[in-house]
Amino acid sequence: MSRRLLLIRVIVVLTAVLGVNYVLWRWLFSVHWSAWWIAVPLVVAETYSLIDSLLFGMTMWRLKERGEPPAPPEDATVDVFITTYNEPIELVMRTARAAQAISYPHTTWILDDGNRDDLRAVAEAEGIGVINRSGDWTPDRPRHAKAGNLNNALLATEGEFLLILDADQVPKPEILDRTLGWFRDDQMALVQTPQWFENVPDDDPLGSQAPLFYGPIQQGKDGWNAAFFCGSNAVIRREALMMLGVTRYAGEVEIGVHRALRTAKRVLARARKELGPDDETARRALDLVGYEIGRARREIARGIALADVTYRFQRRMDDVRRTLVDADLQALQADLAEIAAMEQQADAQGGTGLATIDETTLEHMASRDWSPLGAVETVSALVSAVDVDRGEEAQPVMPLATISVTEDMATCMRLHGLGWRTAYHDEVLAHGLAPEDLPTMLTQRLRWAQGTMQVLFRENPLAQRRLRWSQRLMYFATMWSYLSGFAALVYLAAPILYLAVGVLPVQAYGPDFFIRLVPFLIVNQLLFVVVAAGRPTWRGQQYSLALFPTWIKAFTSAFGNVFLRRDLDFAVTPKTRPASTGPAWHLVRPQLWAMGALAGAAVIGAVRYAVGQATLVGWSLNTLWVIFDLAIFSIIIRAARYRGFEPDLEEDHDRL
Template identity: 45%
Template structure:
């Protein structure tokens, strides 16, 4: 944004914070009916949370950064372009692959086929595109979805930079030329560009347009040195990714070594006690091994190389056995088992080093956060250079949003940015703000429940007159709305974004619970690939059933409230104010009806990337060979 707009945004941000402090201060000190604590306290907490989110948004916009044009892409850099796919249609993936192959800057293009499909391999061969799938080392081991797919490809390629595209994200020929120039700064780890969707009509009933995020919000985060990596339409520096993988491996190995040394000493101590009764001849060897464990522990504490510690420990155990001729096979087996505990190399995974974060299903955000914590920088390039596909039905949209939210909350609970070493204060708050936004589901539930409780039971959650409440609330609310509009100027879908943030409260609550369970109870979070084809035909109200039930309850409560007011059992001013509240809830929740009825883009929207003659020919050959398998050369 320009200087004038940024100045206005900062003035409005100050007003939002000032009016917010006045309003929340009044709410906490003078307006809580403690006799109705069961609804008054949750409402107060929800409003405090909303103020906190407004404050974080104001902070994000305060430092909004519109970067100048990137430097000219340097010549001679090597780039690997990855197109990640699992179950997407062949034609879609190859359309993206051809566009990626034809980007003007010299590079290598690779299809990362996690479905290991022969027809994809053959089509890639015909189109002159590289093909990578997982090898036998992955069999029987955790695959880590997209993160594992990309990590596998990183060890099969060697380019200095990695461009990543989802299977439906078709890049323009100039993509690399426009973005590579940022990497003349050796501290830049990745550059993110916007995600834009061509199959969304002007109504955008599913809230697919993310112009606010891929614009003011990303520019704000960029101003604080925290532009996000979003999984696609980005370029990353291989050196940064590999450094991150090595660092995480070393930290994990240190943690395993610390636990293993403790467990090993305990196991040997127990063994020594047992041998005193059943096999005293084996005790000297175990005592020597226990002494070696003590020495290894001392080495670990002084920071010796872990591989050196394990090598010396293995040598000491071997000498302990050789020094005593009468050591039984059972004792030797126990000593071998202890040695296995302290082996630092990972044997339970296909790759010892995982450059992209594999601890969450939102590997993009987690990877970016750890890169920033290591001291790497990032950049957001505000230019649409890629066009992709958005979900075309409510069910698919909700599945996609829940995956994003659940993964973010998993990171929130396991790697909370507020406590992560290496991040600046601004970076901590930028990540924290994104993660806590999904807690809005609980706040929305309270904003729905409070008017229902008053209209049906007559329990008012405020200890103040309607006029007093409005005097405190309206300035804060009005400033928030004005600030939101000014900060997001030229961004489409501002109102739709507010609706979705509120109306998807069941999704946000479910995702938060899933993230909590994954972190503290080890529950598995499945990586759900977003379907690129419509899953439902016609209206599908089942996907939004909770919202429809809530809307029904609001209608019933409104009728009861009007009746109670008419017979004099409820104050008129409070009832009117609550009914206005209900109307706002309906305006926000009503988006789900349009989402459930959505049937995809109309005929006026055409595919900007129709199949080329080259693609059509390749697909025909693949289809023919699939129907009539080629005869092996040895049989001809």
């Protein structure tokens, strides 16, 4: 164990002990119950922050620095996928030309979801392949955005490994030489490298570089075999993806069949109630269906191939339907014979056919069940329920996850669930383009957060039995962090309420409070400093609080999409700088209101302290809290005014 890792573990233990001690004391002894409406939310928010701190500490506990990779295999086949939809052709071709220049033997493909003839012409003229969606992706079937684009290309190519690049991620020539060596481990499914952006100034006003995530956090997750797939700059083993696709297909179909067969018993019970006492044929047919349902469930439990079970079940249902149809024909023939006899009787009596038949006889015929329609419809519904062709999808097998607007996290979590390993190679091997204005950045962050929340709601990692508990917690830690928007509301409200109207959410700001809180805060920040090892982390801390409206919107919109079937309001991140239209203040109106409220509370608090309505300790502490919050939110002003990266021409000239 290195000295750095030993130091990190010591600080993690101290942070955990001090944090648990503080929060337990807060719950047991210091909640100001007379102001419960702010006191309880505050202690809940502090508990949230403690859990966040504990998850971060656990991540850092096994921080893994891999060092030099093994030599790459000599004969591996590689497909380089460049995903694009509507990005400028020159931007896409810049990445494609760099991909073509990768030193390790490979084939370069542009996956053009925009189906542009002009891009195809330019690419093929330079010997670069272009893949569009196959004809199976008809307009009435979901396209699944980037995940669908990649899934389509997987079935059109054959390389053992895939290097996935976004349209703006320009790879270095050595990217495959530096990553393929990790796949000498036969269980290695994915190697992720950092995303680094060349159009970001040193002060990074939009917080694009994420040096803490693309560094210690990914290294920590790597130590628990939970390094994430981040959508680009990653190499993936095709075998792992295809195994995942087939396994998921089989699993989802089996779940669907089990669900259909369970539902079928209730459907049959309702259908039997609708039958009359004379519907003996339909009753026997439904009894036969019930028997076949039980037999299908027993066959599945014995491990018989699902396709064989459903095929035999469907054939038996065809026999049942023929039986019902034959019964209907016999009943119809009997009715026709009865009608003919009545007509003959009427003619013999000198009448005019049906017009002279007794009204009671006609009423009896009208009310008769001409066909056991309910039973027929039930049988048809059962046949459809166990249909396994997945005709609503363009491809029955979907290796890349389609349950989220971001395909990466869910796909990687599923790979880990199958027992595959992943690695994080901490070396910048591609240069990308980051958002260059606030609207574009907010679009990007919202999409990331929405995708993460969709995965949480649909496949909560804590409930994934195939994952080890450490892996479940590593995935959950990232999802948990996006709930910070709700805690931020409380952290904003508490000092404002005290300074403005004197509402105290704790029993008192006495020695017990400071003795427990201050050491925890100091040690917690010390952990960030040691873990970062010189990497800037302040910008990330600012945006984790300053983007609270984005995180809340991501949670509510994803919840509405998953549980209420509402459309998800999201957009793909633009890759070009928009025309200058001035600061987009309307996009950060909640933050501006929060800053105004903080500043106003500080002024009111000073007046209240001056006239003796606030204690020195309470006023000082909450004023410092307000100043800290304003320092956090100050980045929003800079972000709104930021108009894009202006490169240093002299520096670029020296670099060339």
